[in-house]
Each structure stands twice: as C-alpha cells, then as structure tokens.
Amino acid sequence: MNEIETRGEDGTFSVLDRSIYLLNRGFVVFAAMALILMMFHVTVEVAGRATGAFTMIGTLEIVSFYYMIMLVMLPMGFVELRNEHIRVDLFVQWMPARVQLVLYVLSCLMSITFFAMMFWQSFYDALNSTQRMETIMSNFIFYIWPSRWALPIGFFGLLLASLSNLLKSIRHRKAL
DSSP states (O other): OOHHHHBOTTSSBOHHHHHHHHHHHHHHHHHHHHHHHHHHHHHHHHHHHHHTSOOOTTHHHHIIIIIHHHHHHTTHHHHHHTTOSOOOOTTGGGSOHHHHHHHHHHHHHHHHHHHHHHHHHHHHHHHHHHHHTOEEOSSSOEEOGGGGGHHHHHHHHHHHHHHHHHHHHHHHTSOO
C-alpha cells in the first residue's frame, strides 16, 4: 500500500486500516491458493486424458463452482484498497481538489451502501444454501453450498475496503 494510504498523521498505521488490509491480504492468499490448486488440478486432468491413463471426474464442476468463484470474489477488497478498480474520472480530474473530495466521499458512501446490500443478500443466500445442502445436477452428488460463502466473504472485504478508503480520504482531506 501507498504511504499516504496507510499511515496516519503521526506516521503510524491506523489499527482499523491495518486490520482491514491484513484481512483482505489473507483473502488474496486464499485466492492464490485456489489458483495454484486449479492449475495443478487442470494440468493433472489434461495430462491424464492426453495419455489415456485416467480422467478425473468432477474437474469442470470443481473449477467452475469452487476455484473460479474464490479467484473472482476474494481479492476484490484488496484491489479496492490499492485503488486498482476501473475508474472513469475524465472530467473529475479537472475539478478543484475540494470538489474531487466531495465526489469521492459520495461515491464511497454509495459503494458502502451497495456492498452492504450485496453482503447481506449473499449472506442470506449462502445460509439458505447451507441449510438445504445445495447440490447441482451431475454424474454424482456435487455440493455447491460451501462455494456460496465466497460471495459474502468477498463482499465483506470489499465493504471494509471501501470504508477504509473513505476514512483515509477524509483523514487526509484528499480524494484517493
């Protein structure tokens, strides 16, 4: 993270900022592990099929319902903390710094509201999926309810990252 993004006025890290950063960094580690597992899993599957030695049943389902969901959802908060989400600021960049700050604060508040709603709904859906022990149609019983928890976890990290960015911009009186 950038110095202005992480350090307070006294040069120390804010406990809240540091906690949110470490939590989202942990989510990135889990996403990276999912990526490595997916690469290994698909490589073994392709090698097995190419040699005619074996095929691994369920590769498509595991990749689609577990690895890919974790890869997409878990790192979103970390991306937000680093200000690397896509932004269109064609006209905002020409505005005065004060107006940029006001617009940034408003966009953070809207983001926090939106991600709170997404967290709540995905949490509710994951809970229902878990209670029903949700499966998909396949050649075997394939449980997908555990993968449903990646969405509320990812949205929670994104919600906290948006809150952290909002507080940093207010503390530094500057749009990030």
